[in-house]
Amino acid sequence: MAFLEVKNIQKSFGKTEVLKNIGFSLEKGEVLAIIGSSGSGKTTLLRCINFLETPQKGVISVGGDVLFDGDDPSKKKDNEIRKNRLHFGMVFQQFNLFPQYTVFENLILAPKLLAKEKIKQNGDYMGASTYKEAVELINREAEQLLKKVGLTEKRDEYPCNLSGGQQQRVAIARALALNPDVLCFDEPTSALDPELTGEVLNVIRGLKSSDSTMIVVTHEISFARDVADKVIFMADGVIEEEGTPQQVIENPQSPRTQAFLSRFNQYSD
Amino acid sequence: MDFWSITLQLFEGFKANCYLFGITLLGALPLGLIISFGSMSPFFPLKALCRTFVWIIRGTPLLLQLFVVYYIPPMITEGAFRIEDRMTAAVIAFIINYAAYFSEIYRGGIEGIPKGQYEAGYVLGMKKSQIFFKVVLLQVIKRIVAPMSNEIITLVKDTSLANFILVEDILKYANDFRVQGLIWPVFYTGAFFLLFCGLLTILFRFVERKLDFYKG
Numbered sequence: 001m002a003f004l005e006v007k008n009i010q011k012s013f014g015k016t017e018v019l020k021n022i023g024f025s026l027e028k029g030e031v032l033a034i035i036g037s038s039g040s041g042k043t044t045l046l047r048c049i050n051f052l053e054t055p056q057k058g059v060i061s062v063g064g065d066v067l068f069d070g071d072d073p074s075k076k077k078d079n080e081i082r083k084n085r086l087h088f089g090m091v092f093q094q095f096n097l098f099p100q101y102t103v104f105e106n107l108i109l110a111p112k113l114l115a116k117e118k119i120k121q122n123g124d125y126m127g128a129s130t131y132k133e134a135v136e137l138i139n140r141e142a143e144q145l146l147k148k149v150g151l152t153e154k155r156d157e158y159p160c161n162l163s164g165g166q167q168q169r170v171a172i173a174r175a176l177a178l179n180p181d182v183l184c185f186d187e188p189t190s191a192l193d194p195e196l197t198g199e200v201l202n203v204i205r206g207l208k209s210s211d212s213t214m215i216v217v218t219h220e221i222s223f224a225r226d227v228a229d230k231v232i233f234m235a236d237g238v239i240e241e242e243g244t245p246q247q248v249i250e251n252p253q254s255p256r257t258q259a260f261l262s263r264f265n266q267y268s269d
Numbered sequence: 270m271d272f273w274s275i276t277l278q279l280f281e282g283f284k285a286n287c288y289l290f291g292i293t294l295l296g297a298l299p300l301g302l303i304i305s306f307g308s309m310s311p312f313f314p315l316k317a318l319c320r321t322f323v324w325i326i327r328g329t330p331l332l333l334q335l336f337v338v339y340y341i342p343p344m345i346t347e348g349a350f351r352i353e354d355r356m357t358a359a360v361i362a363f364i365i366n367y368a369a370y371f372s373e374i375y376r377g378g379i380e381g382i383p384k385g386q387y388e389a390g391y392v393l394g395m396k397k398s399q400i401f402f403k404v405v406l407l408q409v410i411k412r413i414v415a416p417m418s419n420e421i422i423t424l425v426k427d428t429s430l431a432n433f434i435l436v437e438d439i440l441k442y443a444n445d446f447r448v449q450g451l452i453w454p455v456f457y458t459g460a461f462f463l464l465f466c467g468l469l470t471i472l473f474r475f476v477e478r479k480l481d482f483y484k485g
């Protein structure tokens with residue numbers, strides 16, 4: 001069984017069926033790129049995986065644990081969902097940083113709240129047994145994450161004083177601060193000026209390692225080709241084609257994939 | 270009657286205005302919040318009820334509402350029930366009226382927060398209450414300071430309407446002078462309102478500046 005298993009996801013808004021029986025699996029450390037034209041359901045799929053939307057049907061499991069099962073109402077309780085969300089991280093197209101907190105405060109807000117709760121419950125947060133120890137640990141990790149995304153000197157700035165690219169790098173660090181099993185990106189560079197996309201893509205590229213599993217929805221086809229282990233092309237709520245970047249991007253079989261990619265190739269490369 | 274003793278007399282009356290102002294704020298600020306939650310409720314009957322209430326209160330004059338609270342109960346109960354204290358009647362009418370206005374300001378502030386702020390909180394494993402208090406609340410406050418200041422400054426001046434149900438406010442005292450043939454204290458009352466509103470303006474500007482540390 002693969003590390004992340006997503007099976008038979010079906011999601012409708014009213015009468016429109018947006019995801020029609022979507023399924024894929026991902027091994028630990030793999031990067032999945034999802035491409036496809038706008039309206040094909042990519043965002044909705046990521047939102048289902050992060051439990052921001054509840055699919056009508058389907059199963060999501062990580063490391064063998066079933067986190068969601070459309071047929072099991074006990075998996076739909078608020079508290080259960082909140083706990084399961086922590087397996088996933090999400091980086092939004094619009095960053096969604098908290099404007100009233102500094103860069104550093106954005107990183108430590110959620111981990112501190114979680115640490116307080118965990119220590120009260122079972123006296124442990126990632127090896128720390130008191131809240132004070134946990135906060136020290138969280139602060140140290142946040143400093144390291146800032147270094148990783150190259151924003152140490154912006155530690156005490158407010159988001160409004162950062163460029164879009166810097167804000168998105170903060171958002172990535174913020175998601176990483178909770179050590180998610182799978183980190184999802186929804187078009188992380190689509191809201192950026194073209195000259196700022198590179199710095200964000202480089203940060204994502206730098207995260208690739210043996211234990212960081214990532215799903216990246218992107219229109220940056222050459223990025224997908226270079227970084228992804230696996231590529232999915234979505235069209236109208238179904239997976240039209242999937243495989244390695246060589247298979248899907250270099251040598252697509254489906255006419256729809258070919259048509260989609262040829263539109264990109266006109267402009268790039 | 271010299272200037273200072275007239276000032277002191279008027280100030281006696283102005284105390285009633287200040288009292289009405291303070292109690293109205295104390296009641297209407299929390300009541301407005303409750304009504305705003307009601308008008309955003311997914312439960313349709315509650316939402317319809319709250320929005321109808323707001324529509325009626327904002328759509329009719331405060332002065333008329335004051336008359337309704339004071340004169341209607343004894344009329345329909347044939348004298349069996351009336352609000353004896355005129356100030357109490359004024360307080361009730363003012364709280365209801367201002368709660369309706371405040372609820373719309375709160376609603377605007379809360380609905381103006383982008384959905385993405387909540388979603389960012391959710392994906393970071395935060396609880397609904399944590400998102401409200403740690404993420405959303407300050408942003409809402411920042412958004413509503415300006416419209417709230419306007420409304421609160423209007424309230425200062427509206428307190429003089431209580432004079433119409435014969436609450437003994439500053440205008441009543443001024444009118445007593447007028448009846449004795451002394452007209453200028455009537456106009457002098459303006460200075461009291463001006464001073465009070467001036468102080469409030471300084472206070473609100475201070476709060477706005479405090480919240481100016483971030484944009485967005």
Ligand SMILES: Nc1ncnc2c1ncn2[C@@H]1O[C@H](COP(=O)(O)OP(=O)(O)O)[C@@H](O)[C@H]1O
Pocket residue numbers: 013018036037038039040041042043044045
């Ligand atoms: N909350 C919603 N309510 C109704 N329809 C929605 C909602 N979210 C998305 N959709 C519809 O689902 C389809 C897929 O949207 P989306 O997942 O955003 O696609 P993509 O990210 O690939 O552009 C679109 O037709 C969109 O209009």
Ligand SMILES: [Mg+2]
Pocket residue numbers: 042043044187
């Ligand atoms: Mg999208």
